[in-house]
Amino acid sequence: xxxxxxxxxxxxxxxxxxxxxxxxxxxxxxxxxxxxxxxxxxxxxxxxxxxxxxxxxxxxxxxxxxxxxxxxxxxxxxxxxxxxxxxxxxxxxxxxxxxxxxxxxxxxxxxxxxxxxxxxxxxxxxxxxxxxxxxxxxxxxxxxxxxxxxxxxxxxxxxxxxxxxxxxxxxxxxxxxxxxxxxxxxxxxxxxxxxxxxxxxxxxxxxxxxxxxxxxxxxxxxxxxxxxxxxxxxxxxxxxxxxxxxxxxxxxxxxxxxxxxxxxxxxxxxxxxxxxxxxxxxxxxxxx
Numbered sequence: 001x002x003x004x005x006x007x008x009x010x011x012x013x014x015x016x017x018x019x020x021x022x023x024x025x026x027x028x029x030x031x032x033x034x035x036x037x038x039x040x041x042x043x044x045x046x047x048x049x050x051x052x053x054x055x056x057x058x059x060x061x062x063x064x065x066x067x068x069x070x071x072x073x074x075x076x077x078x079x080x081x082x083x084x085x086x087x088x089x090x091x092x093x094x095x096x097x098x099x100x101x102x103x104x105x106x107x108x109x110x111x112x113x114x115x116x117x118x119x120x121x122x123x124x125x126x127x128x129x130x131x132x133x134x135x136x137x138x139x140x141x142x143x144x145x146x147x148x149x150x151x152x153x154x155x156x157x158x159x160x161x162x163x164x165x166x167x168x169x170x171x172x173x174x175x176x177x178x179x180x181x182x183x184x185x186x187x188x189x190x191x192x193x194x195x196x197x198x199x200x201x202x203x204x205x206x207x208x209x210x211x212x213x214x215x216x217x218x219x220x221x222x223x224x225x226x227x228x229x230x231x232x233x234x235x236x237x238x239x240x241x242x243x244x245x246x247x248x249x250x251x252x253x254x255x256x257x258x259x260x261x262x263x264x265x266x267x268x269x270x271x272x273x274x275x276x277x278x279x280x281x282x283x284x285x286x287x288x
Contacts, residue, residue, distance in 0.1 A: 004258035006244025011043035011128035018047035032057035041082035041102030067169035080183035097167035218243025218266040
């Protein structure tokens with residue numbers, strides 16, 4: 001049996017609503033799911049309600065872009081109390097950073113001869129945030145790029161003509177905030193940081209010293225050799241291992257929702273340690 005602990009909805013850059021994701025998860029016979037939208041928890045209430053109605057084990061989550069030294073990373077926050085207004089205030093700065101970057105990207109694109117209407121961009125995500133994937137979709141919709149991959153390769157990727165950086169918190173602060181609101185901090189798709197696995201050992205060691213709880217072992221981009229190396233590193237630092245499909249719907253058609261026999265099927269036994277560590281984290285949160 002599989003779980004999927006890395007999924008995106010229409011509240012960030014996915015193309016399915018939280019309810020539709022739960023329905024699909026039930027069809028795939030998943031035993032648990034976590035909604036991990038980028039820098040927002042706005043879809044979690046709908047997600048939890050849909051999961052409760054269908055008997056799906058739901059885990060609250062968020063994926064946060066952060067930086068450690070010169071290395072940009074993504075951190076997954078599992079089991080966070082998304083109802084706390086102080087957490088929402090903290091996330092708001094990230095969301096505003098995305099909005100400001102969008103305007104700067106559109107300005108750069110206009111200067112390059114790619115005129116896009118900001119209102120059309122908003123319409124691509126009427127309930128959630130917009131970001132580079134939405135801009136890429138709009139470029140494709142307008143016939144200015146053949147597909148989203150080419151939009152990033154030609155224009156939007158790091159180092160490309162329309163790339164703009166945005167505000168992010170440090171990894172150390174992000175880990176601390178995830179802990180503050182009862183969650184566990186997990187390094188997302190660490191294999192993507194360096195395919196040769198030169199950067200990961202030191203990075204993971206440093207983050208482990210600063211409270212990192214785990215690493216995402218199962219991910220569509222992680223081949224068997226990479227999973228072996230990551231597993232060894234996780235054991236060395238006594239880190240939790242998790243996994244998920246990084247599903248975005250039609251925005252990333254190659255990343256299909258986890259399922260038995262698919263390229264990504266995180267085993268459901270990883271839930272045992274996740275839940276155990278969450279209980280310990282919440283106990284710590286209530287006594288400090």
